[in-house]
Amino acid sequence: MIIGIDDTDSREGMCTTYLGALLMEELRQYGTIVELPVLVRLNPTIPYKTRGNACVGIKIATSCPDKVMEHVISRISTMSAMECEMTNPGVVFIQDAEYESFREVLGTFFQRAVREVLSIEEAKSLIAKTGLQSKGFKNGRGLIGALAACGSILNPGWDHTFEYLAYRQREKWGTPRNVDKNSFFIADSVTYPETWDTVDVSNGLVVCVPHSPDPVLYGIRGRNPNVVKRTAEMIGSEPLKMSCVYCTNQGTDMHLIPVDSIPEMEEMHSYIVSGFVSGDLFTIPGGHTIFSISDGSGTSLECTAFEPTKDFRSLVRKLVQGDFVKVYGSFMNKALNIEKIEIVSLAPLVVSHNPECPSCGKRMESAGRGQGYRCRKCGTKAAALVQVELKRDIESGMYEVPPCARRHLAKPLVRLQDPSVKIFPSR
Numbered sequence: 001m002i003i004g005i006d007d008t009d010s011r012e013g014m015c016t017t018y019l020g021a022l023l024m025e026e027l028r029q030y031g032t033i034v035e036l037p038v039l040v041r042l043n044p045t046i047p048y049k050t051r052g053n054a055c056v057g058i059k060i061a062t063s064c065p066d067k068v069m070e071h072v073i074s075r076i077s078t079m080s081a082m083e084c085e086m087t088n089p090g091v092v093f094i095q096d097a098e099y100e101s102f103r104e105v106l107g108t109f110f111q112r113a114v115r116e117v118l119s120i121e122e123a124k125s126l127i128a129k130t131g132l133q134s135k136g137f138k139n140g141r142g143l144i145g146a147l148a149a150c151g152s153i154l155n156p157g158w159d160h161t162f163e164y165l166a167y168r169q170r171e172k173w174g175t176p177r178n179v180d181k182n183s184f185f186i187a188d189s190v191t192y193p194e195t196w197d198t199v200d201v202s203n204g205l206v207v208c209v210p211h212s213p214d215p216v217l218y219g220i221r222g223r224n225p226n227v228v229k230r231t232a233e234m235i236g237s238e239p240l241k242m243s244c245v246y247c248t249n250q251g252t253d254m255h256l257i258p259v260d261s262i263p264e265m266e267e268m269h270s271y272i273v274s275g276f277v278s279g280d281l282f283t284i285p286g287g288h289t290i291f292s293i294s295d296g297s298g299t300s301l302e303c304t305a306f307e308p309t310k311d312f313r314s315l316v317r318k319l320v321q322g323d324f325v326k327v328y329g330s331f332m333n334k335a336l337n338i339e340k341i342e343i344v345s346l347a348p349l350v351v352s353h354n355p356e357c358p359s360c361g362k363r364m365e366s367a368g369r370g371q372g373y374r375c376r377k378c379g380t381k382a383a384a385l386v387q388v389e390l391k392r393d394i395e396s397g398m399y400e401v402p403p404c405a406r407r408h409l410a411k412p413l414v415r416l417q418d419p420s421v422k423i424f425p426s427r
């Protein structure tokens with residue numbers, strides 16, 4: 001049986017992955033957990049999300065499905081942050097006899113939940129049509145993520161990575177986390193690039209330890225279950241309540257939709273789109289750097305490198321009009337929030353200045369409108385300004401925001417396997 005769960009937490013505490021990890025232990029009394037549980041990130045622009053728009057899925061071989069369902073529903077009822085208006089849990093159960101009938105429809109639902117904006121009505125009507133066993137609490141919004149989690153398990157072909165999540169003991173929730181910061185830097189230096197986003201070396205930050213009052217102590221992300229576990233063994237910290245390795249779509253760019261032109265883009269979706277840098281770049285109060293690109297359709301798109309992306313903004317500031325770029329990110333409030341950029345080709349950067357006097361080497365001055373230039377001292381003359389092409393201090397290739405500003409779904413450049421593109425991973 002497959003179990004999909006979502007929307008059990010609030011900003012004040014809890015975390016759906018914690019409930020998933022707990023159920024992994026508790027459900028063993030009813031059968032055998034099959035494969036690793038999944039931690040699926042859905043559309044990152046959804047306003048209802050608590051933090052990272054995650055849902056979880058578990059697969060269990062059991063001869064008492066009713067007991068499993070009863071146990072899961074009871075745990076969701078007692079452990080969810082029901083008092084929070086934004087918490088609307090949902091759970092969906094799929095029996096193995098139903099797998100084939102629902103594989104395709106739920107696979108599509110999963111893909112759409114990662115990229116599009118779905119409604120509670122759509123989820124409820126799919127459940128009604130298919131007769132799937134489910135329970136929605138309060139307004140039932142969590143059924144969207146619960147269906148998507150089931151769809152991800154039924155269709156396992158998607159690109160994936162792994163995350164080891166370490167959970168705190170109950171009495172520690174909401175108190176400062178006791179971790180040995182240095183151990184994260186050491187562990188990262190041993191296993192990077194097999195693991196990523198443990199620390200941000202350039203900014204001197206540990207990025208895998210959350211700051212919210214939830215049960216997660218830290219999470220180690222990487223290419224396979226062994227490397228994330230091995231890395232976690234190098235971490236010094238307060239005693240754990242438990243840990244769990246999830247298979248996840250984090251770090252895969254699954255949310256990005258490639259489009260050929262800017263007018264195809266819709267709010268609250270994430271895209272890969274190309275265009276020429278048009279207009280000037282500027283940085284607004286608050287530190288966000290903004291520029292525009294325009295494509296063949298004649299439409300332009302505002303692209304933003306937000307202040308938290310730190311040094312990535314210095315790179316963006318080196319772009320000039322005419323550079324051809326491919327930008328990756330979410331389209332919200334009529335602007336694209338950049339996660340990654342490929343500089344495809346650089347435009348020549350030409351500056352013009354007054355000619356130099358061949359006798360004294362000083363810059364000539366204008367001799368008056370339409371009369372060229374002349375050196376006051378030597379009387380030498382020249383007809384026109386001199387054009388000089390400056391060397392650009394950036395290279396074509398792929399650049400990304402630093403780990404401290406990375407989105408869960410964004411594929412880190414160390415995972416890119418395209419030898420035709422030069423990559424500049426941020427670490």
Ligand code: ATP
Binds near residue numbers: 010050088114119145
């Ligand atoms: P955490 O990661 O800590 O578990 P969260 O950030 O995942 O929290 P949720 O509490 O799960 O946030 O809230 C997200 C809500 O949005 C869920 O109810 C989920 O079903 C719903 N949702 C997810 N994806 C979509 C989508 N594409 N369209 C509409 N609603 C969605």
